[in-house]
Amino acid sequence: MKHYVLGNNHVQLARTASERLRNIDVFLNDPEAEGSAEMVAEFFHALNDLVEDHTYAVTFRNTSEAFTGDPLYWAGRTAIFWGGIHKPWHCARQDKTRIAQILNLASRSILVGGAALLLAHSAKADEPLAAIHSNFSAAAEEIGLADCHKSTHRSPDGRVHSAATKLSALRLLAEFVALDHGEHLAESLRGYIGLTEPKRSCASQLANRLIQRSGADPMVRQVIEKMLNNVEDPLKISDLSQALGASTRQLQRRFLNKTGVKLLTTYRELRLERAYSLLRYTDMPQLEISTATGFSSASALGRAFRAQYSTTPEAVRSCRFAGELTDNGALH
Numbered sequence: 001m002k003h004y005v006l007g008n009n010h011v012q013l014a015r016t017a018s019e020r021l022r023n024i025d026v027f028l029n030d031p032e033a034e035g036s037a038e039m040v041a042e043f044f045h046a047l048n049d050l051v052e053d054h055t056y057a058v059t060f061r062n063t064s065e066a067f068t069g070d071p072l073y074w075a076g077r078t079a080i081f082w083g084g085i086h087k088p089w090h091c092a093r094q095d096k097t098r099i100a101q102i103l104n105l106a107s108r109s110i111l112v113g114g115a116a117l118l119l120a121h122s123a124k125a126d127e128p129l130a131a132i133h134s135n136f137s138a139a140a141e142e143i144g145l146a147d148c149h150k151s152t153h154r155s156p157d158g159r160v161h162s163a164a165t166k167l168s169a170l171r172l173l174a175e176f177v178a179l180d181h182g183e184h185l186a187e188s189l190r191g192y193i194g195l196t197e198p199k200r201s202c203a204s205q206l207a208n209r210l211i212q213r214s215g216a217d218p219m220v221r222q223v224i225e226k227m228l229n230n231v232e233d234p235l236k237i238s239d240l241s242q243a244l245g246a247s248t249r250q251l252q253r254r255f256l257n258k259t260g261v262k263l264l265t266t267y268r269e270l271r272l273e274r275a276y277s278l279l280r281y282t283d284m285p286q287l288e289i290s291t292a293t294g295f296s297s298a299s300a301l302g303r304a305f306r307a308q309y310s311t312t313p314e315a316v317r318s319c320r321f322a323g324e325l326t327d328n329g330a331l332h
Helices: 033-050 093-105 112-124 134-142 165-180 182-194 207-212 218-226 237-244 248-261 265-282 288-293 299-311 313-322
Strands: 002-005 020-028 054-062 078-082 108-112 160-163
Touching: 002 112, 020 033, 033 054, 033 078, 033 207, 033 265, 054 288, 078 093, 078 112, 078 165, 108 112, 108 134, 108 165, 112 134, 160 165, 165 182, 182 207, 207 218, 207 248, 218 237, 218 248, 218 265, 218 288, 237 248, 237 265, 248 265, 265 288, 265 299, 265 313, 288 299, 288 313, 299 313
Parallel strands: 020 054, 020 078, 078 108, 108 160
Antiparallel strands: 002 054
């Protein structure tokens, strides 16, 4: 069993509510499936980069493992049965009983590929419906499982869903992100992981969080885009308000009310976020980075950077060259 707590490493945006942990249990039936299942971990890793007030933890399991039948344990959990398109989901009779219990107890379940055939053994409906890959069409017909003739199927009761392939499962997961967190975040996530072409407004994780928090407020989106387009030469608030056709006071008040943070604070944090990215992913000298992010000098960037991240630009750059940055960008 592998367990991943895929937390968020971006400290530039203060939390406004206690984080909620969401558990994702990924069940594997074939040792060869473990590599492809890393896509699920990567999906939720990316979601944690963008979502606010939630942390997703992914656990890989085998269906033969003992598990708790306590309904409280499964409340709020998502169970994913990660099957492929070339092999049916083979399991012993006792495992089928265990799977049926999981499907009954988990708040949300997704059957992928050959795992969709499990629905016939556990569905309460007289005519269970699922997304069936063409390789399993004959088998599904024999066991009375109807094919929806689509790559994904969301059940009307919101409990047990299916995806014909592993790739379509990612699209289905993105649909659930839209249900849980809104379409703006889901679209940002799709662009972030390459399911769709990324948009310029999705380049900043901080920006995405603030837009999500504001309910995609038009003025918040416009001013954030304006700030992102003017990181090297920061604009005055009066220039921002004039560009948006609002008074300085109106813009500041609207931004604070919708996001819970001040406009100037956000502008500085967007610039520091850009600096962090340049330190981590480029070989640009720190002096050039300070210029590219609107700071008067490398020392000015260093002071702001330390105040924001409790570390120095030199430490981020040194750890990068030493290979000591973790996968999620945090420092050891």
